[in-house]
Amino acid sequence: MHPAPASRHARAAFTLIELLTVIAILGVLGAILVAVVGRVSTKAKEATTASRLRQVYTAQMLYAQENRMRVTPFYRNDDARTNETTWQQLLLPYINRRNVPGATEDPALVFNSPYQVREEGVPYWSQGRSFGLNNFMAHANWRYYVGRVPNPSQTVLAGDMVQGNVDFVNTSDGVSWSASGLSWGLPAYRHAGGTKAMFVFFDGHVESLTAEELLLQPQSRPSVWRWW
DSSP, X not given: OOOOOOOTXXXXXXXXXXXXXXXXXXXXXXXXXXXXXXXXXXXXXXXXXXXXXXXXXXXXXXXHHTTTTBOOOSEXXXXXXXXXXXXXXXXXXXXXXXXXXXXXXXXXXXXXXXXXXXXXXXXXXXXXXXXXXXXXXGXXXXXXXXXXXXOGGGSEEEEEEEEESOSEEOSBSSSSSOSSOOSOSOOOOOXXXXXXXXXXETTSXXXXXXXXXXXXXXXXXXXXXXXX
16 A cells, blocks of 8 residues: 655745744834834924914914904903913914814814823913914014014014923023023924924914024024024
């Protein structure tokens, strides 16, 4: 009796080298995927920041049209008990309007960077803010009047600042040439790998600036920001 022939359909086993090769390929693909997802996420946050700042600009211009061509103050005392209404609260009705391009489902999100750490269940005006208005708007020369702003295309309206309970970005590094003299309310460099801060200007365009581009005299600190 002859032995039964080997089945032509017997499964060939993977060798160790083949398994290691497959694992290495999967590892490379995984690393590429993580890098791509990270870049896409960063690009999305960049685009979201620019969109929100443009919405702040549009809302400020709508507000100004109804308020003697003045943008919002940083905050407003509403009664003798000095209850404060922030500029974000003052703009909220204008963000809700249909004629504000790209308005989000939650209008409150417009007033903060997508990089902001948010507290669930806490009203946005009670949290640390991450967008601030140009501190120089309160200066006696301007008093929030749009018409007093020189060179709108070169003057910041609002932009990235270090997250905190403040409503404006200081017009200096906080040591000199600041109406408040405070060291907080500084620009926050959240973009381009942590090297740039994003701002919207009085002509409506958005620009990302490094600390060197932002400073009037980069070689001497403290110094006045050049875009105020």
